[in-house]
Amino acid sequence: MALITVSGYPSSGKSRRAEQLKTHLEARLRDPGYAGPNLKVSVVSDxxxxxxxxxxxxxxxEKPARAALFTAAQRQMGQDTILIIDAMNYIKGFRYQLYCAAREQKLRVCTMYVAATPEICKEWNASRQDGRAYAPETLDNLLLRYxxxxxxxxWDSPLFTVPWTDDDVPADEIWKAVTEGIVKPPNAGTQAVPKAPTDALRTLEHTTTTMVSAIMAEQTASQGTGGPVTLSLSATLRQRLTLPARxxxxxxxxRLKRLFVTVHKKAITLGTTEKGAVDWSETSIADKFASYIEGNLKP
Structure with a gap:
């Protein structure tokens, strides 16, 4: 359904804001006036x-820890979940990675930036009593790298900024973004390339060779009168095409066969980004080759 990426300095209050947001979203989903799909709200964090x-x-x-966070996020992404990633997410490349994963799942996305000054973060970090404080030198380093x-x-848009002085998160705006925002299609560069069947090359070569032989046989029988003809390629396959009157x-x-096979061999071996499954059956190849011949044979 949606991915909400929380970002901010270490010890800036991100977990508190994520919990506030989770509470608001769950309250809206339980509201009797809500008529949307059945959703759950999940939080993934360090x-x-x-x-x-x-x-x-x-x-x-840090690198495998960030990979573990990303893997956990991927597992929980889904059409039935509003997922909140409660972490620093301080690297823009990592936020882009989460954004691309969300687009693959066709989820709405938004970012909640928890803003606080470095001095406030250092003060809050020093006062932590839960054993999860950052070492002072680590905190300084993360503040500089943010x-x-x-x-x-x-990948950061729409962006909602929550200053440390605010009592609550902008729940109304975030709710609208995750329920009514635009669902962007997956990036073409990240889409899996459909693979051709293992016998596609053999089918391509066999079908085109059979058609060349059938055309030559038909031309001998008709004395080159041309016009619409029906080629018998197998016991079950018939192919119609129009030949020039010569x-x-x-x-x-x-020559046409070699050019046609070369182009389609590349599509078979390297894959294709055509939408939907590509048909490499004898019938489909025969149709394509017939159209290719009709378009390239001189009258």
């Missing part, structure tokens, strides 16, 4: 995944 704050002391340890969200980039040489047909 705390839920038991990721220790110490991983942010070392870049090599990449602030921007409403000007698509003698077609075998070299002409062989």
């Amino acid at each position: 705390d839920v995944l038991n990721i220790d704050r110490q991983v942010y002391n070392d870049g090599r340890a 990449e602030e969200p921007s409403s000007m980039v698509r 003698n077609i040489t075998l070299s002409e047909l062989q």
Whole structure:
């Protein structure tokens, strides 16, 4: 249904804001006036995944921790879930990765930026009594590395900023974004490329060779009068096409066959980004080759 990415400085109050938002969303879903789909609200965070704050002391340890967060988010993304990612999400590339994963699932997206000054974050971090405080040097390093969200980039938009001075989150605006916002299609670059059947190359070569032989046989029988003809390619396959009123040489047909096969071999071996499944059956190949011949044979 939707992905809400929470971002902000460490110890800026992100978890409190995420809990406030979760409470508001669940209240709206329980409201008797709500007539939408049956949804649940889930939160994925470092705390839920038991990721220790110490991983942010070392870049090599941080990378698998961030991967664990991303994997957990992917598992919970779905049309029946409003998912809140409660973490720093301080790297814009990581926010873009979450955005692309959400688009793959056809989810609405938005970002909640929990804003607080570095001084406030340091004060709140020092006062933590839950054992989840950042080491002072780690906190300073993360504050310097933080990449602030921007409403000007698509993966952070729509962006809702919540200052530390506000008592609550903008629940009405976020609710509208996750229930009425635009669902963007998946990025073409991230879509899985449909694979051709294992026998597609053999079918392509066999069908085009059979058609060339059938055209030459039909031309011999009709003395090159041309016009609409029906080729018998197998016991079950018949193909209609229109031939020009002249003698077609075998070299002409062989040249067209080579060009046609070369183009379609590339589509088979490298894949295709055509929407929907690509049909590599004998009938489909015969139809395409017939159209190709009609369009490329000179009258």
